Amino acid sequence: MLVEQIVENYRIVQERVVRAAERAGISPETITLVAVTKTHPVELLLTAYQAGLRHFGENRAEELAFKRQAVEKALGAENGIVWHAIGTLQSRKADWIADYADWFHALDRVKIAHRLSKRLMENGRKLPALLEVNLSGEESKAGFDCQNWETDPAQRQKLLTEVEQIARLPHIQLTGLMTIAPWHVPASDIQTIFQRTHALQTWLRENVPSIPWSHLSMGMTDDFELAIAAGATHIRVGRALFGERA
Numbered sequence: 647m648l649v650e651q652i653v654e655n656y657r658i659v660q661e662r663v664v665r666a667a668e669r670a671g672i673s674p675e676t677i678t679l680v681a682v683t684k685t686h687p688v689e690l691l692l693t694a695y696q697a698g699l700r701h702f703g704e705n706r707a708e709e710l711a712f713k714r715q716a717v718e719k720a721l722g723a724e725n726g727i728v729w730h731a732i733g734t735l736q737s738r739k740a741d742w743i744a745d746y747a748d749w750f751h752a753l754d755r756v757k758i759a760h761r762l763s764k765r766l767m768e769n770g771r772k773l774p775a776l777l778e779v780n781l782s783g784e785e786s787k788a789g790f791d792c793q794n795w796e797t798d799p800a801q802r803q804k805l806l807t808e809v810e811q812i813a814r815l816p817h818i819q820l821t822g823l824m825t826i827a828p829w830h831v832p833a834s835d836i837q838t839i840f841q842r843t844h845a846l847q848t849w850l851r852e853n854v855p856s857i858p859w860s861h862l863s864m865g866m867t868d869d870f871e872l873a874i875a876a877g878a879t880h881i882r883v884g885r886a887l888f889g890e891r892a
């Protein structure tokens with residue numbers, strides 16, 4: 647992709663962000679655009695960097711580690727890029743994320759937190775992380791089961807217990823929630839999922855006050871305006887910036 651093309655797509659995405667933020671009565675600067683570069687070659691990341699993008703999102707652990715090393719080789723380590731791991735992580739690949747990610751958006755089970763924590767402790771890193779929550783009940787979606795959190799006290803209690811276990815791990819800095827909207831459903835259903843996720847965050851803030859609960863990662867190319875309206879602080883956008891993936 648040419649740099650001009652990414653600059654233009656980036657401008658259009660930023661305009662959409664500004665309009666959505668204005669409608670929601672919030673400042674657009676509070677929203678971080680994570681450019682999702684998964685499946686694209688390293689050259690595209692370098693072009694995206696030239697276009698001004700600084701937050702990159704990858705969904706596979708080895709791919710993030712490989713691309714980070716390649717980009718640092720080309721631009722130096724002090725390049726200002728923030729690397730976001732956004733995909734479900736298998737525990738045997740946790741070391742890649744502990745070593746190379748700056749943010750982890752997909753913390754979806756306690757076991758993964760322990761695996762990450764062990765490695766982070768060894769190499770003296772800290773990792774800001776977001777709890778992935780599943781409010782749609784879709785089997786294909788990862789995340790802590792929060793499908794009925796408003797009405798099911800047992801589900802809430804289970805979540806609290808697990809959050810408290812993660813909160814005790816000093817190298818994992820839990821700061822908020824992440825969710826993925828269901829596919830192929832009306833916009834009103836997606837809006838409801840995002841609003842319920844925001845309400846869950848508010849509830850967690852009251853019930854686990856040791857965690858800041860300040861970040862909310864939700865919204866992709868097709869639904870990020872709805873996410874911003876519901877309080878997203880991080881949107882994860884791939885196709886609107888870089889076109890359809892092969």
Ligand SMILES: *Cc1c(COP(=O)(O)O)cnc(C)c1O
Binds near residue numbers: 732733867882884
């Ligand atoms: C691929 C991906 C995105 C970006 O999706 P687009 O539709 O290309 O914007 C966002 N979040 C996650 C977790 C992804 O895997």
